[in-house]
Amino acid sequence: MPQAIFRIETDTLPLIGLLTTGSDEPTRYFSVDDAQLRDASSNGLNGIRAILTADREVPHTAEYDAAPRLRPFHAAPSADGLVSGFMRSHVSKMPERTSPREPVEPARWFFKGIDRWLRESGDALHVPADAIALIEEPEVVLVFLSDEQGDPKYAGYTLGNDLCDIGLHLKDPAYNPYCKLCETSLLPYVFLDTPPTSVTGTVTITRNGQTSWKGDFSCGTDSLYYTADEMVGHFFSYPIVRRPGALNYVFLGADSASYHDGYRIADGDDISIDFASHNVQLNNHIAFTPASVVTAS
Structure with a gap:
């Protein structure tokens, strides 16, 4: 380990x-x-x-x-901490995969937010009150810090839960940017190693104190359709994310989860992700949150 x-x-x-x-x-x-x-x-x-x-x-x-354990890295005062990731990145979602592949098409990418939006284990994850169908997504998250010249340097990896509204995405993929505006949690730990080939564990969802869904998961580079180098190489080819002092958390994507088994996450559910391969847990409460009416007048 x-x-x-x-x-x-x-x-x-x-x-x-x-x-x-x-x-x-x-x-x-x-x-x-x-x-x-x-x-x-x-x-x-x-x-x-x-x-x-x-x-x-x-x-x-x-x-x-x-003492509370916190994420170790911050962006430089003059830079930003960004959170983004890849979707439809796993072999199971790309059955037509062949090797070798020439040319390699870019992986589908999404923007999640800024690092100050990230939540810790034990925090509530707030989502819109009218969310259609939520899904938990245990994922490997790569961490990059850009040097004074703006060159991103790999600083290790962490593990997280990219909670999102898959129902909204399935209604219309063009809504995916909204789908990703659900709060996301990360472990406080950054593992000082290359991206893991395999991360395994179990998700347990409880409702009113009783287990309502439980299932195993697997993620890591062996599960990916793309290589990690292909994914981050294309992402960091864009100058806007290569800024001096910037911090980037990059989610590598998730496989199937409770939604695919027919379970529907509800307000008040508690999601516990046991990353057994790494001996760590990530626990969060789901909070559907009504919004006040906002107008442009």
């Missing part, structure tokens, strides 16, 4: 935690701030690993272990 980093805030300084999820080994903590971590990421995974040195390590305390 690859090591993962996360961030905590203390009364005196920010710290980066380093752990192996599911291990009994104690978490190590390092005095590394946002700017130092961004600078280190300009040398990719090796640069991030290299900054977690003994001279920056601080003594382990129970207080640190009890």
Whole structure:
């Protein structure tokens, strides 16, 4: 299992935690701030690993272990944190796949929002009150930080739930940008490794305290129709996303889920995603949220 980093805030300084999820080994903590971590990421995974040195390590305390765990990366103050991803990216959704493929068509891409919109495990995920049919989507999420020249550097991967309104998308694919305007959650951990070939686990949905749906899932690069390099290579060919100091979370797409099994997520459901292969869980409450009437007058 690859090591993962996360961030905590203390009364005196920010710290980066380093752990192996599911291990009994104690978490190590390092005095590394946002700017130092961004600078280190300009040398990719090796640069991030290299900054977690003994001279920056601080003594382990129970207080640190009890602190809320937060995502470790921020965009530079002059840049943005963007969230986007790919759809219809899995082999199961592209049965006509042949190899080799020449030319390779671009994967279908969507924009999800900015990183401040992302939610943590334990948060409610708010969706429109008139959502047609929601779907949970356990996914691998690649993390990129752009250096001072605007070149994106791979900084590891995390895992998330790209909740969306598949019913709206199926009604009319042109509505997909609206479909994706459902809140999304990420783990606080970034795994310091190449994109995983396989991530497996189980989704459990509870309603009124009782299990209402349960099913297994699999994602990772072995499940993809495209290679990860093909997907991010085309995405980052656009200068607008290659800005100095930018942070990009890139969802690689999901396979089938509760919707495809006939289940319909309702207001008040609780979704628990057990990423068993990585010994981590992501838990969120679904909140249908009425909106006030907005006019242009």
